[in-house]
Amino acid sequence: MFDITGKKAIITGGAQGLGFSMVQAFYQAGVEVAVIDISDGIFEICDKLGADASKIHTVQADLLNIESLTKSFEEALSKLGGTVDILINSAGLIQRKPAFEFSIESWNRIMGLNVTSVFELSRLAAVEMMKQGSGKIINMGSILSVLGGFNAAAYSTSKGAILQLTKSLSNEWAEHGIQVNAIAPGYMLTTMNTDLMNDPVRSPQIEARIPAKRWGTPEDVAGVAMFLASPASDYVTGTLIPVDGGVLGR
Structure with a gap:
């Protein structure tokens, strides 16, 4: 039920952080991975x-450029032998600034990578998955898909969009055997959150807010991703699964 040996996956943003943890977990589970x-x-x-x-397999590409994105998907697909069972959209950007100090260029970059690239890669993968009548698309949402966040208007907006995109694509593709789900990481021990971890005011506030009383690890997210990629989740689609130590339950 949980066996994914022999499957083929494309994982974006896999060079570090949550993405790398998923690359490691999937490789160890016997999956052929294109990063x-x-x-x-x-x-x-x-x-x-x-x-x-x-x-x-590795493919270096700028996912903010649609032409580069399309070529990178085609290259990754070719390296996997022309089939893909799993797509994990893990690449993402965040910039913490008050809304009044946020440039429209930064806004567009965050929306471009966090939303537009996810939409386009999902469409490209779904075309291939429909040919085989099965597939798993896993998007990286956030607890800010639900919460408003602070000094993170662009990021929280993009992650709110990911939740709605996940539901919409699931509605369209579930009948074709494709499950589309999202994971909502909470406060994770990654370089993306280094500034928060080192903030003498925010860090203890955050830890006090987490019922589990610890920050999450990339391995916490990888386990849920493996469930969503496996046959065990074949009737799970269109949902957001928090991996947050209980933050959204408070």
Whole structure:
């Protein structure tokens, strides 16, 4: 029920943080993975994992550029032998600033990567998944898909959009055997949150708010992603699963 051995996955933003943790978990579970990322760190993934290079493929691309995005998907698909069972849209941007100080250029970059690239990659993957009558698309939402956040208007707006996009695509594609779901990480121990972890005021406030009394780890998210990628979740679609230590339950 939970076996995903032999499946083929495309994971964006897999060079670090939550994305890398999912690349590691899926590779160890016997999945052949193509990683798309703009970072040069993408070329170190195999060495970091001690991985079989025939099972981990890397594609460097700027997902803010639609032409580059399309080419990167086609390259990843080709490296996987022309089929894809799992798409994980993990690439994302955040910038913490008051709304009055936020540039429209930054707004467009965040919306472009966090929403538009997810929409387009999902459509490209769904075309291939429909041919086989099955597929798993996993989007990275956030607790800010539901909460408003603070000094994060663009990011929270983009993650709210991911929740609605996930529901909409699920409504359209569930009948084709494609499950579309989203994960809502809470406060995670990643470089994206380094500023919060080092903030002497915000950090203790955040920890006090988490019922589990600890920040989450990338491994916490990877476990839920593996469930959503497995046959165990074949009747789970159009939903947002929090991985937040209980924050949204307060």
